[in-house]
Amino acid sequence: MRPGWLKGVLLAALVTATLLYLGCHRSVVQSHSEHRHIDHMAIHNDSVHGQRMEKMAANIEKLLQAVNKLQPEAVRLAKADDKPREDKKDDKVVVKKLFPNSLLFKKWGEGLSEEEQKEAEDLFVKYGYNAFLSDRLPLNRDIPDTRHARCAQKRYPADLPSLSVVLIYLNEALSIIKRAVRSIIDKTPASLLREIILVDDHSTNEDLQEKLDDFIALIHEERPGLLKRVMHKEQLGLTQARLSGWKIATGDVVAILDAHIEVHVQWAEPLLARIKEDRTVILTPVFDRVNYDDLTVTRYGPSADAFDWALWCMYESFRPEWYELKDESLPAKSPAIMGILVADRKFFAEIGSLDGGMKIYGGENVELGIRAWLCGGSVEVIPCSKIAHIERARKPYLPDLSVTMKRNALRVAEVWLDEYKYNVNIAWNLPLQNHGVDIGDVSERKALRKRLKCKPFKWYLENVYPLLDPLKDLLAYGALINPLKPDLCIDQGPVPGSTPILYSCHYFAPQRCYYRTNGEIYVGGIKSHTYNSNRCLVDPGGGLYPALYDCKIATQKKFHMLWDFKQGSSIQNRVTKRCLEIAQGEDSYYHLIVQRCTGQIWNIQNYIAERAPRG
DSSP: OOHHHHHHHHHHHHHHHHHHHHHHHHHHHHHHHHOSOOOHHHHHHHHHHHHHHHHHHHHHHHHHHHHHHHHHHHHHHHHHHHSOOTTOOOSSOOOOOSOTTOGGGTTSOTTOOHHHHHHHHHHHHHHSSOHHHHTTSOTTOOOOOOSOHHHHHOOOOSSOOOEEEEEEESSOOHHHHHHHHHHHHHHSOTTTEEEEEEEESSOOOGGGTHHHHHHHHHHHHHSTTOEEEEEOSSOOBHHHHHHHHHHHOOSSEEEEEESSEEEOTTOHHHHHHHHHHOTTEEEEEEEEEEOTTTOOEEOOOOOEEEEOTTOOEEEEOOOHHHHHTOOTTSOEEOSBOOSOEEEEHHHHHHTTSSOTTOOBSSSHHHHHHHHHHHTTOEEEEEEEEEEEEEOOSSOSSOSOTHHHHHHHHHHHHHHHOGGGTHHHHHHTTOOSSOOOOOOOOOHHHHHHHHHHTOOOHHHHHHHTOTTBOOOTTEEEEEEEEOTTSTTEEEEOOSSSOOOOEEEEOOOSGGGOEEEETTSOEEESOOOSBTTOOOEEEEBOSSSSOOEEEEHHHHHHTTOBOOEEEOTTBOEEETTTOEEEEEEEOTTSOEEEEEEEOOOOOBEEEEEOGGGSOOO
């Protein structure tokens, strides 16, 4: 038994005795104060109380003496405990990290029990973000105001248009939807917010049934009829979900958002004010990123919503004239939108809303941007409107979104890109003719374009998005294969690094090569924009192996970067006269080399016969 424990017991006894003593003494005082007539019995009681108090005092004195005797020994033992001892264990409980390789626990999750870790990881796998943490955060949590300082100083008209907000979701965490709704209600003036429309694209989560109904009923106690709900009987995809919400909206302006968002303060007013000025603009707010692991908000500055030839979205700088204004609070022109859009409800209908022929995911936002510009409208980013958007670790719809993205991109190209549609085929490594992808019926969309008297895509490239580089001088593209080893393809090799290699064919971007009319061969993809640079295949002029260099650097340094090639022939450098070939090394593996030509030939996946040089 540790003396420290005994000391504690004795001290507790001392305190108890003292309290009893004081309590007894107080009762006697109260007895005397409450009774003015003291009889014999009262005197007797006082005598008994006095004896008891004397006894207690004696007992307390004994306890104090015992404690004082033990105190030096207790102090000595305490000091001994403070000395480092090899066999002494840390009192802190160390919990095993069950998922050290999970993206969720890279920076977050310290101190969770094993049971909590399991729950958090299960929810993360299910949703692609930290639903475990979301369930424990307030629905009305504070997020930082990340707007430019000038935004807070702006004043907006009192007679702004009314607003309908559409939130689309598929198997979203219930707390995430609740927080989105709460933030919209709390940060949108009640006089402007007509309704919030929840569009469920056939979710299977039980939480999104009765529990969501209960939440809606609770909101209706505060704002009767504010929330509306649309439920798809089958999964139709993002485009159809957005259309379903827009069709039942009644506000002057419709904002179509994801459900995994939180709006910032005064997010709606700058959007509504801009549409009041010009009903033909399609608007997008500026996103801040909500980290999928700790759900903290990271500020993003305003950027243009752009795209490459595969029609994948990307952020890009605005046109130079916007920066010359030196005011980050001003609206800025953008080639497209990133997915979240705000538009005049009736104008949105006039230009064809969204293409209902799109499948599941991807391309619909780029299509809307192109169509708006070509058919009488425009697209702008509104920096003073900020929305915090959760960055998922994975998307909920398909494991490989490129399947529908490719199909939708080809559909956009067929309707809107005119003679430039071949760029989409090249970006997806598809033949220019007979690509074999079913893009659905586009006759209605082509009729819409004709009815609206839309401009040609050439006008868009010249006036809206001149940074997009038409790949007009390509002769061939795709994987380069030597028939001596048809299972191996030229590959860009390790990155960073500058040595191309042979690798088992998988036909993805690292193995895509491009041969241009000027003799350059790009390896590892081709860029879609004029501000980018590609990597050119180079014969160093000595040694055994070829190299890859930034084409601009290779040109400046006058590296040997021009080659002669025809389908089914050799690849020969125009200056060194050496050929790109393969050879088996001492390690028994085949290697990509440059040497005196031995007659080896190459084939490329897609050869553009009509552009091939005549010989």
